[in-house]
Amino acid sequence: MNNQPITCSTSRIAGCTFAIYPMTDQFVDVITASLKEVDTSKVWMKTTDVETCVRGRISHVFDVTKALFLHAANTGHHVVFSGTYSIGCPGDSDGDVYLSEDDERLNTKLLKRMSQEVAGKFSLYPLGGGNYMNMIYNQIEEMKLHGIDVSSIHYATRLDGDGEKVFDGLERVFTNTENLKSSHTVMTTTISANSPSKKEKINE
């Protein structure tokens, strides 16, 4: 049971458990192509029938998940990314060696070729306590400056805009929460591309 460990690891390895859902009969091909094109060599990675887990430095965890999703979305199919980013407890150590990777992101060139509008949402749970409202407000304002529409929805914050910028905004929120010394941070997100549903603008 990893839900509520008694002790916390001191390792600050970040992780993301996620899945990418292509709503097409060709879903296996879409995922396989994405995994082939994206460079995952700076993260620890494990895939099961339910999900994929990547672990490493925050920058590479976001670089890989962003690239995998945007590559899949680039097929034009309706594709959804659902993921949970986590850092801090629970303190297992798989992949800790990847923390020594350098800062250079491996999928920048791949991402430059792509342009993809997305509709997403996220919730941030700073489980270590603390008040992160001001930081989140500032990050939200920064996302708006990058052209992202931000709105409040039940249990979450909705983000509409360029896919890369949405992921980059999420990475900044997550990184800043970590920098503010939250002992355990969890961020859940769902990001959708090419939905046939009419996009409904929500400003509650």
Place this chain on the structure above:
Amino acid sequence: MNNQPITCSTSRIAGCTFAIYPMTDQFVDVITASLKEVDTSKVWMKTTDVETCVRGRISHVFDVTKALFLHAANTGHHVVFSGTYSIGCPGDSDGDVYLSEDDERLNTKLLKRMSQEVAGKFSLYPLGGGNYMNMIYNQIEEMKLHGIDVSSIHYATRLDGDGEKVFDGLERVFTNTENLKSSHTVMTTTISANSPSKKEKINE
């Protein structure tokens, strides 16, 4: 921003934001048929292009989400449910009137017709603090008695077994956390049916 409200509502309305992902070109038909067959009249419900939110009593929130997913999975397509169950903060009040519905579940008959193996995972975040380990251990033991395989995975607990029993187990964990007076409980879950991937048994 609903992520970290300053004040908490006293309403104990439960909610689930979720989406069902059928990995088929006919994904719209699968969802539409599910929505047509499942009785959602005891929950408040709102659907956007990204997700659906249902709110009401815990029992009906689980009854509806379980029935929608299992109906979709019953098509035989690879279908995944991804959802976040929440109770307590943040304290908005949409659907509070549905708390006065009675206990009778509306989709019991529909569910009786179905039999579906699933592979799922969940994480429980009792954001109001408190130690829920003993309760979770007890619930895990009860799930095992119902024939569910339970294993520990990164950031979550994996559940393999009958779909109805998996949802019922999640409902018991969620209900018991609420009964133990956690001021705000969040449970995230992903449940997969008919995956073509070989099921890998994980017992770490």
